[in-house]
Amino acid sequence: MRHICSLIAMVSQLEEQSVRFDFYQEIRRRKPERQILKHDVRLPRHYFDYLIHSGVLEVETDAPYQPGKTMPASIGMNIRSLGGNVLFDMCFAPQTYKLWQNTDASIEDLSLPADIFEEYVYRLGAISRFRYLGRIDDPVTATKLGENDMIEFKRDFLYSKTGIIKSIVAFANSNNGNLFLGITDEGTVCGIDHEIEQYGDPDKYILAITQYIQDKTSPFVTPFPKISLKKIDGKTVVAIFVEASSDLICGLDKNNEKYVVIRTNNRSVIVKDPHQIGEIYVKRKLGSEISRRLGLL
Structure with missing residues (x-):
């Protein structure tokens, strides 16, 4: 099934255990539109590869990138605010029950249109929760x-x-x-x-x-x-x-x-x-x- 939206990683540095990249969102309608989500992201390679195996992440690099074997991973969307756009953190852990207690890695302050965000939640089988949404300190x-x-x-x-x-x-x-x-x-x-x-x-x-x-x-x-x-x-x-x-x-x-x-x-x-x-x-x-x-x- 062809999806109209994909996450794009423009890799700047490959290390044995991690990948450094600029993170983009691309929507393919009549004319592809690409927007930056986050500059200079560092992510452990097994989580990076998990996104590739899940079919949501495409990689752009000088040499062809070969993902490793699929390793257990769970992804959570930590929602900060809702509206036409959703502001959220993408969190990673080895198992679902450890997701919020022992997050291994995260990409913070991402923003996507609400319908595109829901599509990624579904395609990743991600768990979503609200973080500080509705918090009133006064x-x-x-x-x-x-x-x-x-x-x-x-x-x-x-x-x-x-x-x-x-x-x-x-x-x-x-x-x-x-x-x-x-x-x-x-x-x-x-x-x-x-x-x-x-x-x-x-x-x-x-x-x-x-x-x-x-x-x-x-x-x-x-x-x-x-x-x-x-x-x-x-x-x-x-x-x-x-x-x-x-x-x-x-x-x-x-x-x-x-x-x-x-x-x-x-x-x-x-x-x-x-x-x-x-x-x-x-x-x-x-x-x-x-x-x-x-x-x-």
């Missing part, structure tokens, strides 16, 4: 937007622990999300300074939140939520950014029994239907688009 901006599918407020940590875990698990299983502690459901900033005083200092307080998330989720949430403290009018707010995970994440109740949560509109909903849980698992492992194309959803 609590004031969050209060103006109000609670939605990517924003949730909790008054505190000590008395909202169960709700915090539900929200984190829901964001990890559904989409990136922002959880703020020290803001009421109505969007009023009340702060958590009194809780910091109980722990003695901010570092111990952050450590307590981190430890609680680790203890009450399974498997280990990867990537782990980013936790930071923000000041608004002299009051301290905790900002927790949760990235969608490639694994199905479960919360643990008081008896350490597992439960699954997803995000629906502005609510975190516990899921009990085994079929629905299976769909979530498939999406986490393969990505929504690949799952649909394979007829699994």
Whole structure:
């Protein structure tokens, strides 16, 4: 099957274990159009060869290039922003389960039209996830937007622990999300300074939140939520950014029994239907688009 789009590597240096090249995208319609994606990329040769064997990469070099034997590889598209164009990182690892935890190599800050990006995801059998998409660092901006599918407020940590875990698990299983502690459901900033005083200092307080998330989720949430403290009018707010995970994440109740949560509109909903849980698992492992194309959803 002839594809209208291909990735092009103009090789500048061949080494025993790696290849150095300029990275292009070429669209062949009436007149071929080529655009630079990234200058001076270095990639381990077995991943470079994997792209060739996958049929997405063509090589331009002075002497004919002979790829080596196919070696196991998994490719992930780490999406930074969406729109007419998709900004993303292309990540490589030897096995799928190591993709986000132990990325061997990456090509960062690539940009492609959304339809072309989807085509490469499909042809590579790649897993896609969102990186920082929808991240809101400013609590004031969050209060103006109000609670939605990517924003949730909790008054505190000590008395909202169960709700915090539900929200984190829901964001990890559904989409990136922002959880703020020290803001009421109505969007009023009340702060958590009194809780910091109980722990003695901010570092111990952050450590307590981190430890609680680790203890009450399974498997280990990867990537782990980013936790930071923000000041608004002299009051301290905790900002927790949760990235969608490639694994199905479960919360643990008081008896350490597992439960699954997803995000629906502005609510975190516990899921009990085994079929629905299976769909979530498939999406986490393969990505929504690949799952649909394979007829699994």
